[in-house]
Amino acid sequence: MTLGRVVGRVWATVKNRPLEGQRLLVVQPLTPELSKTGKPLVCTDAVGAGAGELVYWCKGKESSFPFLPVEVPTDATIVGIVDEVHAQRAKANERAC
Amino acid sequence: MLIARVIGDLVATQKHDSHHGRKALIVQPLNLDGSDRGDAVVALDSVDAGIGDRVLLVTEGYSAMTSVGRPESPIDMAVIGVIDRIDLG
Numbered sequence: 001m002t003l004g005r006v007v008g009r010v011w012a013t014v015k016n017r018p019l020e021g022q023r024l025l026v027v028q029p030l031t032p033e034l035s036k037t038g039k040p041l042v043c044t045d046a047v048g049a050g051a052g053e054l055v056y057w058c059k060g061k062e063s064s065f066p067f068l069p070v071e072v073p074t075d076a077t078i079v080g081i082v083d084e085v086h087a088q089r090a091k092a093n094e095r096a097c
Numbered sequence: 098m099l100i101a102r103v104i105g106d107l108v109a110t111q112k113h114d115s116h117h118g119r120k121a122l123i124v125q126p127l128n129l130d131g132s133d134r135g136d137a138v139v140a141l142d143s144v145d146a147g148i149g150d151r152v153l154l155v156t157e158g159y160s161a162m163t164s165v166g167r168p169e170s171p172i173d174m175a176v177i178g179v180i181d182r183i184d185l186g
Contacts, residue, residue: 001121001139001174003107032105032123032137046113046171056109056121056139058171062158065169066113079171080112080121087105087123087137088148 001056001079003030006049010042018072025049025078027057032087044074047081054082099126100180101154103146104137115162115170122146122176124154129185140174141165153178 008026012019023045029038034054046066049055055078057063063077105123109116120142126134138156143164146152154176155161161175162168 001172002136003123003139029136037136047111056107058158058173060158060173062162062171062173065171068169077171080109080116082107082109084108085105085123086107089104089125090102090149 001058003032003034003054003056003082003085004028004043004078005030005034006051006053006055006078007040009051016073018067018070019044019074022067022072022074027055027076027078030054032085034085041076043076043078044072045078047078049078049081054085056080056082098177099134099154099156100129100183101126101152101176103148103150103152103176105148107139113171115167115172116141119143119165120145122148124152124174124176126154127151129183138174140176141172142176144176144179146176146179151180152176153180 004027010024
């Protein structure tokens, strides 16, 4: 999964039928330090995320599983709303593979 | 799979049912020289890995969800091993 922030919403009245009733949220991927990384994308939402919330999302076929038995044509779904992130990177010299 | 290091974790009370009961770790994939390989990701833990551990990360959904015993669930990454040693060359 990947960290992100909900930065918008997409409305589409004409769409593939199983998408009806699905919320389409614009998400900006983030690093654990909460800085932007990569480009925004549109995710379906399985947990009721709101604008501005810190979330994490799943990609691929698995992202359609929360909506079964409806086969929703999605490749990215928000699966969690983040309360806290703790990330502590080792200093460069401590890092050995 | 990828070699990675666990650099943290995240708390999410509101999440998909299949994620409950599993730690969500912040994991940084590594190159062989230990430098960062792309962005850090969120992975469910299937081996009780700790922060700072060097781990084996699977980044494809089917293996990820089966490794945590949750078929047909929205999980696309999981920590599936704690690395003891890597021999190269």
